[in-house]
Amino acid sequence: MITSIPVLWGVTTLVFLMMHLLPGDPAELMLAESGGSFQSMAQLRHQLGLDDPVYVQYGRFLASALRGDLGRSIFTNRPVTQTVLEQLPHTVQLSVAAMMVAVTIGTALGIAAALNRNTWVDSACVTIAVAGASMPIFWSGVLLILLFSSLLHWLPATGQGSLKHLIMPAIVLGLASSGAIARLVRSSMLEVLSQEYITAARSKGLSERLVVCRHALKNALIPVITVMGLQFGYLLGGTVITETIFSRQGLGRLVVDAILWKDFPIVQGTVLLAAAVYTVVNLLIDISYAIIDPRIRYD
């Protein structure tokens, strides 16, 4: 828990540095759109506090961030924290649903490949896993919309609110992430199946089904929990595209719109929140890892 505090502080600092040290002055970019004069730019810089020394700006930013104040949107003038927190549940819902799809497909493919090592089933499962990871989300999304919405009329193409609206986005996002899980489950399962306790379980006459389900699977799935944390970051990033394709509300769509409108406080707030969520999820996974595998606590 303590180690995640410096990371969160670091993330906040990095977001601040990125917004201030990279070329591209927010005031300049904001006025480039409206064609403002040099004088109005100086005024705007003063208004935004951009003419203060960087360390003063940093102190002000950090103090406000600690109070949960990330400024106001340039275009709507609404508080950034409120705007971003309103969108968070939509993105978390999509990410969790996609994670469930990814774990289900990934685990099934990984187990099937490991149990049929060096056969055509193994090759097929590995190929599906790599193809899933190589398929651009925006393409698989468009193909599913074409098939299930335009041709079959089974599922709504855009929008949100019901389970039907969630199915396609979750499959698209989950499929892209399932490849990494499938490959990990395969190699982890192969490693576990070569352990002595599996030989012992087989030699005492247990059925293959029992050996796989009760003895191998439990141990083979432990590394998957770690990779789930990393994949959560990938899914969070993937929501940017998924929400755009399926016209869903959420952090992803908010950040893309904010970039196109050059609404920097919103970009800053969204990226900060996404990084914070990612860090906290990985912390929770580290904790759960120790609960699930007691050997970790003894090490």
Place this chain on the structure above:
Amino acid sequence: MIMTKRRFPIPTRKTIRRREIPPLVTRRQLRRNKGALLSLAFFVILVAIAILAPVLAPYDPLAVAVEEQLLPPSSEHWAGTDLFGRDIFSRLLFGARVSLLVGVAAVAIASVPGLILGLIAGYNGRWIDGIIMRVMDMMLAFPGILLALSIVALLGPGLPNAMIAVGIAGIPNYTRLVRGSVLVTKRKQFVRAARAVGCRGWRIVFRHILPNIFAPVLILATLDMAWAILSASSLSFLGLGAQPPAPEWGAMLNEGRGYLRQAPWITAAPGLAIMLTVLSVNLLGDGLRDALDPRIRTRT
């Protein structure tokens, strides 16, 4: 006295050196991995297409022909035409240039600073290692594409900026990998021997350590290239990468989104091109990993 040619020439420094350096990947290893071999062949063809695009393309990829808009695939237009009557097949061929350029440039932007920072952190250790690695930890706390998005937000939309953004987002992966490899390698006897005979730090790093950590960096660079192509095309799809009328696969797919029912070929062709390219690079990376990392080979 007649000089006869020696049957077994006395080994010189040059010949010994040539024999001592084993090939990175043997032909046998490559032949065994059919997927990687096919991917390599596909990738070579793709590079050839990218280079020869102006010769191979039947039409100008930017030429607008309103009277030929949204034509389905035919013998004249192999992959059909788009909303502006532009030949999709020609745009696909030119798109290969953009995608490969993005992949190579992003990998270069990520790997060179990543490699240098990793070498410095791993070899020097102490406080400099601490600072570099904490900054990398901070960068890794951002989901990759979000980090790239926020950099594009500052630099502004456009293909060069998208390449830079995707490249910067990839730096921490190289730094971590290189640092880890350097930490292992610098404790080996040949490095200690080099230090004992008075080699300078930079010579040890570049002549003795770097060649020995090259394999994992090459594997990461290959797999990273797949990620870079996918991420840059995603940025273009969102309108933040290549700008119209550039023939970029992600941007082409975005243009066709509004005509899914009337003209599905506009989205099908670039999507398939991205997938096959990324798939081939991924399989090539996997093949390289299997060939170069014996631990993984025995485990799977």
